[in-house]
Amino acid sequence: MADIYHQIGVNADIEKAYQALTTLEGLSAWWSKTTGNTVEGGKLNFHFDDINIEMSIAQLIPVKKVVWQCVEKEGEWKDTVITFDLEQAEGQTFINFSHKGWAKQTSLCAHCSTKWAVFMLSLKDYLETGKGQPFPNDVHVNHMDH
Numbered sequence: 001m002a003d004i005y006h007q008i009g010v011n012a013d014i015e016k017a018y019q020a021l022t023t024l025e026g027l028s029a030w031w032s033k034t035t036g037n038t039v040e041g042g043k044l045n046f047h048f049d050d051i052n053i054e055m056s057i058a059q060l061i062p063v064k065k066v067v068w069q070c071v072e073k074e075g076e077w078k079d080t081v082i083t084f085d086l087e088q089a090e091g092q093t094f095i096n097f098s099h100k101g102w103a104k105q106t107s108l109c110a111h112c113s114t115k116w117a118v119f120m121l122s123l124k125d126y127l128e129t130g131k132g133q134p135f136p137n138d139v140h141v142n143h144m145d146h
Contacts, residue, residue, distance in 0.1 A: 002102035004113045008120045009092040012127035017093045018063045020127055021084050030123040030132030044068070048135050053077065076108050095123065114141045 010017060020026035027034040027044070036044035040060045046053045055068035058081070066084040070077045085096040097120055102109045118139045126132030133139065 001100075002105040002109050004097075004099040004102075004109070004116055006097045006117055006120045008095050008097075008124045009090075010095065010124050010127045012093055014063050014086050014088040014093045017086055017095060017127055018066070020123060021066045021086075022060060026126075028134060030126040030134055031119050032135040043071070055082070076102060076106060093127075095120070111141065 020030060022038055024034050024036070024038060027046070031046060033047040034044055035047070036042060038044070038057070040057050042057050044055045044057065046055070054071050056071050057067070058069045059065060059067035064086055066086075068082040070080045070082070072078045080099060080101040083096075083098045083100070085098075087094045087096070097116065099112065099116060115138075118133075118141065122132040122134060122138060
């Protein structure tokens with residue numbers, strides 16, 4: 001098994017951070033175009049050109065935690081779990097991110113770890129300045145990304 005972890009500290013209120021993780025507008029502003037139902041048990045679809053990633057919202061604890069279960073039928077993201085834990089401390093909001101349950105460490109897992117770091121910084125920018133860099137305007141980490 002392989003897991004991905006990241007942490008960012010943002011100069012933003014914890015409620016604002018929670019909204020960025022639980023609304024279609026917020027998610028679309030820092031990650032990718034997002035559609036779906038944002039309630040616990042709802043399904044979210046994240047659009048990356050011809051790739052669509054579907055997540056089920058497994059748990060929502062207001063201003064504390066967001067958990068998604070990947071419901072892809074195949075591929076390396078199948079059955080993985082993404083968690084955002086929020087904590088307000090030291091004059092900032094910490095967002096502790098994990099993407100757990102990868103079957104094994106692969107080049108895609110490594111690529112996604114780097115891309116998650118890029119998107120966590122996009123989330124930070126969105127929360128602090130009002131403007132993130134969601135796909136396709138994100139930082140490209142491979143020569144052939146477009």
